[in-house]
Amino acid sequence: MNAHETAERGDPTADLVTSVFASACTSRAAFEDVTGKWASLALIALGEGTHRFGELRRRVEGVSEKMLSQALQALERDGMVTRTVVTAIPPRVEYDLTPLGKRVAGQLRLLADLLEATAGDVGKAREAFGQRTT
Amino acid sequence: MNAHETAERGDPTADLVTSVFASACTSRAAFEDVTGKWASLALIALGEGTHRFGELRRRVEGVSEKMLSQALQALERDGMVTRTVVTAIPPRVEYDLTPLGKRVAGQLRLLADLLEATAGDVGKAREAFGQRTT
DNA sequence: CGGTATCCCTAAGGATACTG
DNA sequence: CAGTATCCTTAGGGATACCG
Numbered sequence: 475m476n477a478h479e480t481a482e483r484g485d486p487t488a489d490l491v492t493s494v495f496a497s498a499c500t501s502r503a504a505f506e507d508v509t510g511k512w513a514s515l516a517l518i519a520l521g522e523g524t525h526r527f528g529e530l531r532r533r534v535e536g537v538s539e540k541m542l543s544q545a546l547q548a549l550e551r552d553g554m555v556t557r558t559v560v561t562a563i564p565p566r567v568e569y570d571l572t573p574l575g576k577r578v579a580g581q582l583r584l585l586a587d588l589l590e591a592t593a594g595d596v597g598k599a600r601e602a603f604g605q606r607t608t
Numbered sequence: 609m610n611a612h613e614t615a616e617r618g619d620p621t622a623d624l625v626t627s628v629f630a631s632a633c634t635s636r637a638a639f640e641d642v643t644g645k646w647a648s649l650a651l652i653a654l655g656e657g658t659h660r661f662g663e664l665r666r667r668v669e670g671v672s673e674k675m676l677s678q679a680l681q682a683l684e685r686d687g688m689v690t691r692t693v694v695t696a697i698p699p700r701v702e703y704d705l706t707p708l709g710k711r712v713a714g715q716l717r718l719l720a721d722l723l724e725a726t727a728g729d730v731g732k733a734r735e736a737f738g739q740r741t742t
Numbered sequence: 743c744g745g746t747a748t749c750c751c752t753a754a755g756g757a758t759a760c761t762g
Numbered sequence: 763c764a765g766t767a768t769c770c771t772t773a774g775g776g777a778t779a780c781c782g
Binding site (some may be wrong): 672 | 774776
């Protein structure tokens with residue numbers, strides 16, 4: 475279970491030092507994927523249950539098909555999301571979270587909760603900071 | 609404490625619906641700032657205590673001065689980070705977290721912990737997914 | 743030391759059109 | 763419906779140089 479143990483059986487792709495601060499570390503790459511602008515919101519949405527592509531697209535305001543597709547592919551590749559094609563008429567595709575994805579999504583949900591709860595403070599801080607000419 | 613109450617006293621800048629899924633919501637903007645590629649790592653680093661600009665730059669591998677500067681400004685504007693100029697020779701600038709910043713940083717730390725602990729799983733998932741031609 | 747300003751280039755990302 | 767492909771525009775972000 476310890477990430478540092480992954481190198482034990484001589485796995486060449488395992489990182490020797492596991493830290494998000496290390497630019498070449500898998501955890502850094504995963505962190506960036508997961509905190510990505512669209513991937514993060516897709517994960518939070520999927521945390522509430524199975525979603526179809528179009529459902530996600532409508533839920534995550536502002537995302538384009540292209541970006542959503544790319545984000546979901548990255549998450550699938552990282553083992554956070556499963557993609558299931560349902561051959562029917564009309565055809566559908568269902569997205570779900572893996573156990574790992576659920577843990578990550580839960581964490582992101584807590585972060586989103588915190589920011590939703592403190593949005594007022596952020597708004598006030600922005601006003602107090604003054605208007606930016608840029 | 610409830611974010612939805614911020615509109616009660618007629619605050620014109622408060623959001624009526626507070627959700628990270630809403631593209632025009634303050635919480636969404638804050639969420640994007642906070643989960644930004646460099647801002648997130650800067651927050652985690654600052655969660656460990658006061659840092660000078662150069663310390664942060666060295667800690668967050670791969671960040672340029674420009675990007676770090678921009679990220680810190682955004683966090684300062686959002687009321688997450690304080691910037692203190694110490695007039696001395698040589699002059700220094702100290703960055704710290706506000707109470708709100710500490711809460712956010714703590715949350716990000718937990719997410720980073722999770723991904724550092726499961727980096728091995730992600731690595732395996734990536735191998736199993738196969739090499740991408742793109 | 744701790745930035746800001748400028749230049750420049752790459753890549754993120756939106757719109758549209760087309761396919762399984 | 764759920765994408766992929768193409769095109770095109772914007773903006774993210776690095777390098778360099780310079781200021782407080």
